[in-house]
Amino acid sequence: MNGTPVAAAGLLRAARESDADRIREFVCSLSPRSQYFRFFAAVAPPSTGLLRALCGASGTADILLVTDNHGNVIGHGMAADDGRATHIGLVVADYWQQQGIGTLLLAALVDRAAGRGVRTLVLDVMPANQRMLGIIARRWPGAPRERTPDAIVIRPELPEPTAAQHVPVPSAVCLTGVSLTGRCQSAEHRAHGRPAA
Numbered sequence: 001m002n003g004t005p006v007a008a009a010g011l012l013r014a015a016r017e018s019d020a021d022r023i024r025e026f027v028c029s030l031s032p033r034s035q036y037f038r039f040f041a042a043v044a045p046p047s048t049g050l051l052r053a054l055c056g057a058s059g060t061a062d063i064l065l066v067t068d069n070h071g072n073v074i075g076h077g078m079a080a081d082d083g084r085a086t087h088i089g090l091v092v093a094d095y096w097q098q099q100g101i102g103t104l105l106l107a108a109l110v111d112r113a114a115g116r117g118v119r120t121l122v123l124d125v126m127p128a129n130q131r132m133l134g135i136i137a138r139r140w141p142g143a144p145r146e147r148t149p150d151a152i153v154i155r156p157e158l159p160e161p162t163a164a165q166h167v168p169v170p171s172a173v174c175l176t177g178v179s180l181t182g183r184c185q186s187a188e189h190r191a192h193g194r195p196a197a
């Protein structure tokens with residue numbers, strides 16, 4: 001019998017101040033390239049101020065985490081509101097990239113921002129970050145773009161929330177190919193490049 005892959009259980013949830021150690025470990029595990037694409041700098045280990053911001057200690061940002069079945073952080077998403085706009089930042093552990101976690105975080109942040117009455121997303125993306133530019137272009141092809149010395153700043157208008165976009169938080173996440181609906185694809189169960197099982 002070939003057997004059916006057993007999905008590792010992950011969780012999409014809001015961050016808490018008590019997640020500081022987990023988030024520090026996650027940031028320190030990121031490759032220099034992922035740090036640079038997310039923070040425009042090398043940030044490991046994170047400063048106290050950055051760590052507080054990533055935990056949501058200021059209370060002014062919506063912070064979501066994806067954790068693996070051991071509670072390790074494998075994805076971090078942040079939406080920092082500025083009036084009717086919100087600045088979005090995402091980063092996924094290198095091993096787990098391109099398995100649906102980033103777009104899951106993005107969908108949840110957008111959905112929750114719409115619920116707060118936010119009308120515009122602001123995404124600062126490095127010109128070399130083709131993956132993130134592709135994700136944005138496929139979702140908001142007509143969004144206004146501005147080139148700054150460091151980044152491409154894209155400002156999609158937020159669509160009206162629909163039932164199909166709604167991502168409840170906290171939610172179980174299938175980590176053998178991420179899905180909130182139970183649809184799983186094959187992938188090894190790992191976090192931070194290590195086996196998680």
Ligand SMILES: CC(C)(COP(=O)(O)OP(=O)(O)OC[C@H]1O[C@@H](n2cnc3c(N)ncnc32)[C@H](O)[C@@H]1OP(=O)(O)O)[C@@H](O)C(=O)NCCC(=O)NCCS
Pocket residue numbers: 033034035037038088089090091092093096097098099100101102103104123124125129130131132134135138139
């Ligand atoms: C960018 C990032 C958050 C995306 O998360 P992820 O979990 O890897 O992405 P997902 O698996 O959810 O989605 C992969 C998407 O990238 C696309 N993609 C993959 N490789 C690509 C490439 N070389 N060029 C363009 N698009 C690419 C896939 O088609 C898919 O897009 P779709 O859902 O629109 O079809 C993640 O790769 C990451 O953390 N990168 C480093 C930090 C970073 O760049 N953060 C963004 C700062 S704004």
